[in-house]
Amino acid sequence: MTPTFETLDEFANLMRNAPGPDAQAKAGAAERNSQLTKPPGALGRLEDLGIWYGAWRGMARPVLSAPQIVIFAGNHGVASRGVSAFPPEVTAQMVGNFQAGGAAINQLARTFGAQMRVEALELDRPTADFTEAEALGAADCVTALRAGWDAVNPAADLLVVGEMGIGNTTAAAAIAAALYGGGAEAWVGRGTGVDDAGLAIKRDVVTQGLERHPGVQGLAALSAFGGREMAAMAGAMMRARYEGIPLILDGFICCAAAACLETEVPGALDHAVAGHQGTEGGHARLLQELGKEPLLQLGLRLGEGSGAALAIGVMQGAVACLSGMATFAEAGVAAG
Known part of the structure; x- marks a missing residue:
């Protein structure tokens, strides 16, 4: 059971x-x-x-015949601080694009025969600005973890989890800095393509968040800085472990959510491989901290589970041989 x-x-x-x-x-x-x-x-x-x-x-x-891709979407209160090149409304707009089959991840899912599911998580209720309070808090974090847990198809034989959420590279950078140190400089990248002024804002916001929530680790870091989509990814990752479903990790945001699990319980990600190494700042270092060697390195920084979805083909080839x-x-x- x-x-x-x-x-x-x-x-x-x-x-x-x-x-x-x-x-x-x-x-x-x-x-x-x-x-x-x-x-x-x-x-x-x-x-x-x-x-x-x-x-x-x-x-x-x-046999590998039933891969599943689940895309989680959530909105971040910290987006109001100007950390993204796009407004928060884009999250819901992209969910519509996923549902209509028009995004990159839809094409990759079809290419590799993956069942795809999209879960929008309370987009009308962004998380709190983590410079002022915990982004999620324990209750909302558990709710999102359970949403991810419930989204996994137990009949799947490979899982990819992806995300959409304006502001979530800022949340991921804050999590990585909290877990592994180095401050904002080590982890904050350009995300959706912010200019130098936007990059400075992101670094300042992450620094303020670290000062507001000092010393948090594991699930506490997820609760303090994460979005609902990030907690849902973490919940799905652990459901996969319980169902004996191997997991392919995607980019920086996915790996930040995964790092909360690994720092909470070392070995929690033994059922996971890294699909790719993206160009978002800090992803390579985060993979090193997780001890995961990427399968692909194609200069991706899209999110959506796209790099991990491409790696489904590598896994299919390995199993077929x-x-x-x-x-x-x-x-x-x-x-x-």
Whole structure:
């Protein structure tokens, strides 16, 4: 039975008791990989990905046929401080674009055969300005975590979570700085393309937020700085863990939400790989802090789950090779 939670403490406890990979399936996948018709290690990282995927799916010869992409949208009170090149109304407008099938993520979902779901989270009620109060607070954070948890299809066999929310690169930078130090300078980037004056505003806002909420870590950082879409992504990530669904992380905002989980309970993201390294300031450093090597590096900074969605194809290739290739014995080929 899938567990439930009503408080942040209960969610943290759920994280501490999350299931791990299937050791027998991992061993079986590794054994099969060693017998495939190729020189040892010739498929490089694809071999490790296939074995990793099989371990989390509990299958020595896994199948990947039902990927899911969930896009969460939320509005941020801090957007009123001029931290974005776009107004908050764009969040709702982009949700309409997702629903109409006109965004980049829609094209990628179709390309890789992924089911796509869009969840708009109280867009008429932005979070608080985190320079003045906690952006979410415990109650709203739990509500958003549960929205993410409930959005995951248990029948999916791979998950990508994406986001839309004007102001959320500022929230992500504040979270990263709170968790890993370095101040605003280390983490604040141009986001939607702000000019130098806008960049200075973002850095000042993040600095004020860090002064307002000193020393927060883990889920407390998510509550202090995060948006509803970020907390929902975190909830979906942990639901995937409980359902044995491997996870592909997207860009800076997604990884900031993920970092709240990892700093709360080390190892919480063992069922996740990084889909790509984007150009938004700090994403590369955040991936280093998470210990995740990106699968792709294509200069993306769109969000929406787009980089992770592209990496679905890499994962599909890894699983197809592991499970579909013949062994030397099956092909009647002499092993070296």
